[in-house]
Amino acid sequence: MPQEDKNIEEPKEKKISRRKFFLWVGWGGLVTSLVGSFLGTARFLFPNVLFEPPSSFKLGKPEDYAEGSITFSEDHNIFILHEKAGFRAISAVCTHVGCIVNWNQSQNKFICPCHGSTFAPTGEVLSGAAIGPLRSFSIELAKDGRLLVDTRKTVKKEDYFRV
């Protein structure tokens, strides 16, 4: 309060006029509401619930896949390989632009029908425009004895699932 008595005689630089104050409040309020609306709209566009296939799922029992066989699961877009070393669940989605690859038995490799990338049975890129290997997913044994694949967990190409 003693400060204010001084200001009546000599206005200090910090003092803001009523006009300026209300201009700040007014424009500030408008800008805040516009920015807030924009941010709200942007957040709105990101869905919170996805109606998509689950990332981990059960397949058949280990006995259902003969040794040396390669089975394609259309529902999950993965190949299940049963090799001497064990089981591998490999992604069938080409790392180029997302087409589903085919297994070529005679050439012993995965070939993508879209642009011709080829992959080894372990997933490594052999040729073509693909930028990375086909991922192998983790396999566990579920309580009912079926194979449980989790596409959220990628395993190294040396890792096979042994029953």
Next chain:
Amino acid sequence: MSFLKSPFKKISESGLWRSIFRTGFPDTERKRSLFVFGNFFLHVLPVKIRKHGLKFRYTLCLGGIAFLLFLILAITGILLMFYYVPDVNRAYEDMKDLEFVVSFGILLRNLHRWSAHAMVAVAFLHMCRVFYTGSYKPPREFNWVIGVTLLFLTMFLSFTGYLLPWDQLAYWAVTVGTTIAGFVPLAGGTIRYILLGGNVVGQGALLRFYSLHIIVVPLIMSILIAVHFWRVRKDGGISGPL
């Protein structure tokens, strides 16, 4: 003298006509101008144009053809909307219905598809014409920028529309296209997630692409087309000597 006037003149000087159009028969320069000025739909047009604006050989009418195609697409598109539902379980069949069951459906659908391809080609050729005639030079530089933006919007409309039949061609084209979008540095993953409404091409993607295709992009494009035309007029009209 009233018995010499033609029937049309008689109608256009009746009370009913005047209540709608405000002018009588446009037989003077002033009345002709007033007819255009005083009309909501027509007053955006120039009352007169320079003779060079009619020169076909200079522009080949490409910009005008692109706009005509846009109108055809809008009208056929609206009509197609009456029989199409963007649901993954029925989109393909709705498209087949339009082809085989709906009266003139096959004509509307094909007209829409062909016009879409034609519009992309014509817009590109129009861009070439503008370039080779130097019509992008000052003061027209910004109109060139608007034009390129319009070209990208046209292609985006084509891309979003391509998904709607929900056939193999559509599904894989969008899979490839959105995967490429995902490779954009920093924002790529986010762009792909928003476009698809998730991680896979499914119902979310179909609905979002539909929404973008029927209203969001056409609205933005209409506004930019209006600005594009406005700038041509303000810069001295079409086909004139630079």
